[in-house]
Amino acid sequence: MTVSDDQATTLAPAVWPSIDEISPQEEGGPIARIGFSYQDEVAVGFLIEMLCSPSIWKVHCETHDDILLVRCVDDVCHAEFVQVKGGQPDQLWSVANLCFRKAGAVGSSIFEVSLARDKYIEPSRFRLVTHRPVVTALRVLTSPLGAPGREPESEAVTALLDAIGQYCPETKSAKGNDAQFWIDNCVWDVRNDHASIANANLLKLIELSAQEGQCLLPEQAQVLLGELRDWAKSAGEARWIPDRDKKIITRTAICDWWCRRTDEIRDGATAPGGGKLSTKLNEIGAGSETIALAVDIRRTYAALMRTTRYMAEDETSVLQQRVKSEMMLLRARYSAGHLDIDGAAFLSLCLERLNAMNEDRPAGEKDRSAFLQGCMYDITDRCLHRFARPVR
Known part of the structure; x- marks a missing residue:
């Protein structure tokens, strides 16, 4: 969605809706999810991260974006909109790829679609997950938010802002935020291929179990990893109406599942x-x-x-x-x-x-x-x- 400052003010609702309450505008993902194994494995990675980190409260699968994370720190909750791009050509990601408009349609580029998610009461953050790396111009986005070199006045950020402006000038979200806001709040997350993500997820589960004194064997961790994949896949396939709660996986639910299943495995071994x-x-x-x-x-x-x-x-x-x-x-x-x-x-x-x-x-x-x-x-x-x- 691309609007002017005046339009943003005119279109702004009296109260911005919450990501947890309003129906997604599109549900194409849940309807046709053939070949989504890469995205599901990425979602599993976030579920494991939620097990490890109290800052992630919820993971949405196929709601307002491919994946949506609710991160809460010091009573401030951000909505992190995650686009997953696992099937791109064998080439580095460029600003041109990021800003390419399908059939020339304004608002259709990856950048514009991402910024357009900024229309809910929760403050917005953005993430792009790809298995191909990026060109130098986009490399600043691969650093964590707040890292040195990501300051708005830095040379890398200024150059990226100018480059995006050449392709998508004056693009703003419904809340009136622009490309600078998107750059300031976006992380480009390179995760390589599906097999690499799956192996990383397996190691994370084993490491987590060891930290908790459970010490899962690889075959036991594989079973739990399979259950997480099933969970992410089922959440992605569910429809917002009538199954909204199935699409939103909470930290309480994932921690309860983890404790129950690891206890079962431990008790089964003894x-x-x-x-x-x-x-x-x-x-x-x-x-x-x-x-x-x-x-x-x-x-x-x-x-x-x-x-x-x-x-x-x-x-x-x-x-x-x-x-x-x-x-x-x-x-x-x-x-x-x-x-x-x-x-x-x-x-x-x-x-x-x-x-x-x-x-x-x-x-x-x-x-x-x-x-x-x-x-x-x-x-x-x-x-x-x-x-x-x-x-x-």
């Missing part, structure tokens, strides 16, 4: 074998015979794993990883609401998938159904899988 499995099957209403049989299959599997040369080490590892991968995929679909079934039906689906895996074995290879089921029940017993829907 509980007698089969104890957690029984609890997880009982919570979906599985009968006593089903629970007893599952515990026995898991016990037999554990005994086989202690038997030398029961199976070639490579074959064992491949099958175990296959089971974990298949269960994680099904769990992600279940958690995201793509499977409209209850816990008992989800257990049945998991068993059907394991049966299909067994049927796909090479001709002449002996039956592995008990091993595959035992592996699934074992990871369930270790709190790396479950059949009930997640509680958030």
